[in-house]
Amino acid sequence: MVQIAVMGYGVVGSGVVEVLTTHTDHIAKRAKEEIGIKYILDLREFPDSPFADKFTKSFDDIINDPEVRVVVEVMGGLHPAFEYSMRCMEAGKSVVTSNKELVATKGAELLKVAQEKNVNFLFEASVGGGIPIIRPISQCLAANDVIEIAGILNGTTNFILTKMIHDSMDFQDALALAQKLGYAERNPAADVEGADACRKICILASLAFGRHVYPEQVHTEGITNISLADVEYAEQWGGVVKLIGRVKQMESGKLQIIVCPMFIPRESQLANVDDVFNGIMVRGDSTGDVVFYGKGAGKLPTASAVVADVIDCVKHFKARKYLFWGEGSPDYVEDYLDDKVSMYVRAHTDNEALALGNANHLLGKINHLTRKNAPAGEIAFVTETMPERAIVEKLKKLSELGVTIENTIRIGEL
């Protein structure tokens, strides 16, 4: 029997305990060992839990018990999750986590210690919940050079955008519905402002390209500025608005990486990823596009990925799983303003014909968009592809000519 500890008894932690205790025989067959839960670490009281005898408030119980060989970190947040995970590995215990903030911020350090101590640090559940994506990139696609990864990585914002697109709900109503259904947190900032998707694309980029990308290196925009007008113009253009995390490697070796809403064409495989689902496209030089789709969040999908990692740890006590990336550096990521993009622009003017003429003059050929019942003075267009810095400069000149820029959204040719 292999003993493990679970740190954190929230949504994911209780799911991990549930999966381990309801699938005991099946898991033992897969792991070739029985897996027992010796401790559950949580500061709260759970006197009525069937696992009441396993609860502890002291991390020392776990770190000082040589019987515990795998520790599941599902507390969330950076501290003390980082210190506890480090200490566990330094004490020779493998660590499994679903904590994307931890992996996105400290992954390189944690993987280095795992390597030095010959233990495993696994985090399949940190991206895409129950969708297999870490193992496929690190193992199944290992013979490829990854060219690009682009994905819908956040279920809450995808649900909100789906309601805006299909039910014409405005952002605030769709967010309130997401909160009512338990998808969005009471404080939804990390989802709607893009931080959650940013952490996930950092993890995928680090894994695929071999060096750590830190969240603060990624230009990140959320969906709080998206209006129904933008959704209608996207439809008129031939697509939908989605919050996309995207990374590409340039010939120089540097990465282009961004999280932002994008217009994506209706034919794109990601355009029909709706509701709380996630979709991740990995473009390999040999495979072409491979797309992963499924539930990116939720108690049991996420717990399923965590438990699969626990099984892998138990099967690989002797032969360590290979999962590694090195430290990053400030110049590893290109300035997003140097990326070439085409941009949708929505603006307000007192003189539509003059404003469109000026836009054409400044930006080259523009693709003028219209929508039914547009308020007087509203104009919208899509620019040609050029460095984003040039678009920003030209739009500044356009606003000096009396045009108020209300929103800009990048076009994603996915």
Ligand code: HSE
């Ligand atoms: N808040 C996240 C989402 C949960 O909505 O996708 C999973 O990371």
